[in-house]
Amino acid sequence: MSGQYGGETLPGAGANLHPPHHTLLHHPHLPHHPQLCTEEDFCKDSFSFGVDEDEEDEDEEDMARALDTDKPRILLMGLRRSGKSSIQKVVFHKMSPSETLFLESTNKIYKDDISSSSFVQFQIWDFPGQVDFFDPTFDYEMIFRGTGALIFVIDAQDDYMEALGRLHLTVSRAYRVNPHINFEVFVHKVDGLSDDHKIETQRDVHQRANDDLTDAGLDQLHLSFYLTSIYDHSIFEAFSKVVQKLIPQLPTLENLLNIFISNSGIEKVFLFDVLSKIYVATDSSPVDMQSYELCCDMIDMVIDVSSIYGLKEDGSGSAYDKDSLAIIKLNNTTVLYLKEVTKFLTLVCILREESFERKGLIDYNFHCLRKAIHEVFEVTVVRRNCVEDELYSPEVKAPLLNGTPRGPVWPAAFLGRGGAFKQADNTSASGVSG
Numbered sequence: 001m002s003g004q005y006g007g008e009t010l011p012g013a014g015a016n017l018h019p020p021h022h023t024l025l026h027h028p029h030l031p032h033h034p035q036l037c038t039e040e041d042f043c044k045d046s047f048s049f050g051v052d053e054d055e056e057d058e059d060e061e062d063m064a065r066a067l068d069t070d071k072p073r074i075l076l077m078g079l080r081r082s083g084k085s086s087i088q089k090v091v092f093h094k095m096s097p098s099e100t101l102f103l104e105s106t107n108k109i110y111k112d113d114i115s116s117s118s119f120v121q122f123q124i125w126d127f128p129g130q131v132d133f134f135d136p137t138f139d140y141e142m143i144f145r146g147t148g149a150l151i152f153v154i155d156a157q158d159d160y161m162e163a164l165g166r167l168h169l170t171v172s173r174a175y176r177v178n179p180h181i182n183f184e185v186f187v188h189k190v191d192g193l194s195d196d197h198k199i200e201t202q203r204d205v206h207q208r209a210n211d212d213l214t215d216a217g218l219d220q221l222h223l224s225f226y227l228t229s230i231y232d233h234s235i236f237e238a239f240s241k242v243v244q245k246l247i248p249q250l251p252t253l254e255n256l257l258n259i260f261i262s263n264s265g266i267e268k269v270f271l272f273d274v275l276s277k278i279y280v281a282t283d284s285s286p287v288d289m290q291s292y293e294l295c296c297d298m299i300d301m302v303i304d305v306s307s308i309y310g311l312k313e314d315g316s317g318s319a320y321d322k323d324s325l326a327i328i329k330l331n332n333t334t335v336l337y338l339k340e341v342t343k344f345l346t347l348v349c350i351l352r353e354e355s356f357e358r359k360g361l362i363d364y365n366f367h368c369l370r371k372a373i374h375e376v377f378e379v380t381v382v383r384r385n386c387v388e389d390e391l392y393s394p395e396v397k398a399p400l401l402n403g404t405p406r407g408p409v410w411p412a413a414f415l416g417r418g419g420a421f422k423q424a425d426n427t428s429a430s431g432v433s434g
């Protein structure tokens with residue numbers, strides 16, 4: 001076991017909660033991530049198009065294999081040097097932002113299989129800047145057909161008119177092939193802009209992109225816009241939103257978290273993917289960046305301290321496991337409470353010190369919540385297996401998102417069968433379904 005800080009308070013932690021931005025660099029003790037090992041492994045799993053002819057057959061086989069998988073696919077597209085590879089490396093490979101300065105230009109599609117959570121299993125495909133839709137080796141129809149989200153990255157520090165033209169071409173093609181794709185636009189590198197300039201740029205990009213779509217008769221195509229930078233948490237926030245749209249269980253999780261916080265006197269809760277610090281769900285109160293950043297920093301700190309002091313003497317063990325738990329009391333009467341939920345997920349709560357006096361109640365409710373979350377995913381896996389075993393007809397495939405059932409699945413604990421949350425006044429609260 002490692003990383004247990006149960007009941008311990010780290011004095012003055014609030015003041016020192018900002019370790020260097022990405023201290024998690026290549027942690028060997030995080031849950032095994034098949035694609036996170038080395039750059040070499042990463043490249044082995046890539047495939048290319050429009051490259052040397054003798055590589056083509058192999059590449060096509062790779063592509064066919066990749067397309068065969070049922071995992072949701074997220075595409076990263078945009079002009080050269082807009083920041084696509086940097087985003088992928090910083091969010092999923094713990095590269096520090098300053099290291100991205102040395103990234104070489106991508107000339108192949110890199111397929112990165114993210115299996116960092118038991119249910120958020122998706123692939124990120126990083127495209128080279130010079131994608132040519134007219135290149136016969138680039139089968140864009142096949143690629144777009146299996147895509148869940150298309151992220152188009154626009155460099156906000158550059159003249160973005162060319163990027164807007166490319167955005168229009170890309171999304172209109174993709175939409176014609178697969179109208180179910182979520183189209184996400186990252187107005188990126190905004191760290192170099194003043195606050196006013198950021199807002200103005202986003203407004204301008206939004207306006208021009210939508211005008212282009214209206215002119216092309218594509219008003220029904222919806223684009224979502226995010227201001228992002230790899231130098232702060234905005235890129236993680238934006239990616240969280242992108243990923244959440246691909247999680248069919250999101251409404252169930254949100255309901256569970258709402259019930260949990262209202263019965264436990266908690267102010268805000270995030271369910272995090274530990275490795276990427278993407279939050280896969282939160283309660284329905286608004287997210288403010290400060291709270292999100294605080295929770296991200298807490299995860300970094302727990303993993304860092306665990307990696308140093310929590311492993312066995314022979315260095316075995318994991319920096320994050322079922323006993324991982326941390327409590328930090330800040331100097332402004334706020335308490336941060338982190339607890340393991342699954343191998344890949346952790347819950348981070350923000351609450352007042354006085355609410356934390358009822359720790360027993362919080363722990364009991366956490367136990368119910370944890371059980372419910374496990375049931376959500378067990379039900380999902382069972383349902384997925386049943387569906388896959390029974391039929392492969394288009395009718396059955398249709399409601400699936402790349403192999404995962406859409407629509408809410410109600411765990412027993414949530415429905416009041418397998419348990420119930422306790423309320424702060426100690427009465428029992430059976431779950432409200434729906």
Ligand SMILES: Nc1nc2c(ncn2[C@@H]2O[C@H](COP(=O)(O)OP(=O)(O)OP(=O)(O)O)[C@@H](O)[C@H]2O)c(=O)[nH]1
Pocket residue numbers: 078079080081082083084085086087097099100101102103104105106107127128129130188189190191192228229230231
């Ligand atoms: N200031 C700033 N620079 C960034 C940011 N993201 C990426 N960059 C820089 O932008 C440059 C290009 O980044 P890449 O990630 O290589 O861009 P790309 O879109 O993958 O480029 P291609 O592979 O040529 O298509 C690098 O020098 C990065 O350090 C950001 O958020 N802010």
